[in-house]
């Protein structure tokens with residue numbers, strides 16, 4: 001690792017730690033940010049089971065910003081988890097991963113009455129959710 005990368009890694013760690021502390025203080029109460037999905041084919045009201053934007057470059061770009069605004073504080077910048085929440089690079093590719101992804105992003109995760117992850121249904125459109133999924137899938141790691 002050269003010096004710049006070490007500094008970048010330290011900065012990323014501080015952001016994650018700060019995010020974690022803010023998270024604990026806020027008792028999981030975070031406000032989701034809307035995502036502008038202009039440029040993506042509209043999907044209508046019915047929830048799809050499979051990502052219609054998988055591999056779509058426009059979706060991946062929109063998803064990257066949607067992810068950074070809504071998910072990175074827990075799941076890590078660039079989808080590299082700092083340990084606060086599962087590392088989404090290892091989420092299965094394709095339809096199996098799509099289903100679990102939608103389950104979580106729509107409904108969130110509440111464990112023993114504590115909101116570990118907020119529900120995004122009602123805040124993020126289906127288009128935004130699948131764009132974020134396309135971004136996460138593009139970051140998939142097989143190792």
Ligand code: HEC
Nearest residue numbers: 070071074084085086100101104105109116117118120132
């Ligand atoms: C407040 C922190 C927080 C935020 C914000 C958050 N998550 Fe999570 N997420 C978690 C935690 C904690 C878990 C693990 C829940 C559990 O133990 O079942 C999780 C689980 C998941 C899972 C299941 C992973 C697995 O391996 O089972 C997916 C998919 C997911 N989150 C996607 C997202 C996406 C996409 C966003 C942004 C739209 C997001 N999360 C925002 C904390 C968060």
